[in-house]
Amino acid sequence: MADSYTKNQIDKLGNAIIFLCEKLLPYTQISKTHILKLVFILEEISVKRFGIPFFGLRFDVWKLGPVSKDLYIDLSGEPNLLSAFIDISNNADRSIISPKLPFSDDEFNDIEIQLMEDIAERFKYCTATELINFTHRKDSPWFVTAQRHGLVEILEAGETNATNIEIDLSELIKEDEAKLAIYRSHQEFLKQTKSLKS
Numbered sequence: 001m002a003d004s005y006t007k008n009q010i011d012k013l014g015n016a017i018i019f020l021c022e023k024l025l026p027y028t029q030i031s032k033t034h035i036l037k038l039v040f041i042l043e044e045i046s047v048k049r050f051g052i053p054f055f056g057l058r059f060d061v062w063k064l065g066p067v068s069k070d071l072y073i074d075l076s077g078e079p080n081l082l083s084a085f086i087d088i089s090n091n092a093d094r095s096i097i098s099p100k101l102p103f104s105d106d107e108f109n110d111i112e113i114q115l116m117e118d119i120a121e122r123f124k125y126c127t128a129t130e131l132i133n134f135t136h137r138k139d140s141p142w143f144v145t146a147q148r149h150g151l152v153e154i155l156e157a158g159e160t161n162a163t164n165i166e167i168d169l170s171e172l173i174k175e176d177e178a179k180l181a182i183y184r185s186h187q188e189f190l191k192q193t194k195s196l197k198s
Helices: 007-024 032-050 069-075 110-123 128-135 141-148 152-156 169-173 177-197
Strands: 060-062 086-091 094-099 162-166
Touching: 007 032, 007 086, 007 094, 007 110, 032 069, 032 094, 032 110, 032 128, 032 169, 032 177, 060 141, 141 152, 141 162, 141 169, 169 177
Parallel strands: none
Antiparallel strands: 060 162, 086 094
16 A cells, blocks of 8 residues: 555454455345445544544545555555455456455444444445445535536546545534534544554
């Protein structure tokens, strides 16, 4: 992944993917697109409910986005940072994700476990296309950001597949001063953590 991540962040992301795979595998094969969308949905709903991102990943406006470029790269070949957590196999035109290990809850509090349970239950029957449609709904962070930058038609027409335009999840809570303060404080903490590492 291009950004620098702590071992705890990698462990949290890897175990969240394992959790989702374990919960959803009885219902469907888990594709790269499933994981990319469900990770974003976790982030979106966590910000909406609590004012704190679940992972603190950056998501950009892509045609089939929102996409964390770093996660997309790691799921597009041999995993690098997530190699201890998942295997990737190719099935026809799709990359299929499967867990290497059982889920470990070391990186999660009870509220986060419940949020992952809620997401897994809510989306367990969804196809990858249905997850894309959910993340592209008219009031979604992807749609609002794409519309603000005049990208909806360009992306839908296939004139470009990816942009470097970041989705600002704080837009979800702009009317809630308390959550916005929590969000900004968390972002500042992440920034300071990264600056200490460099």
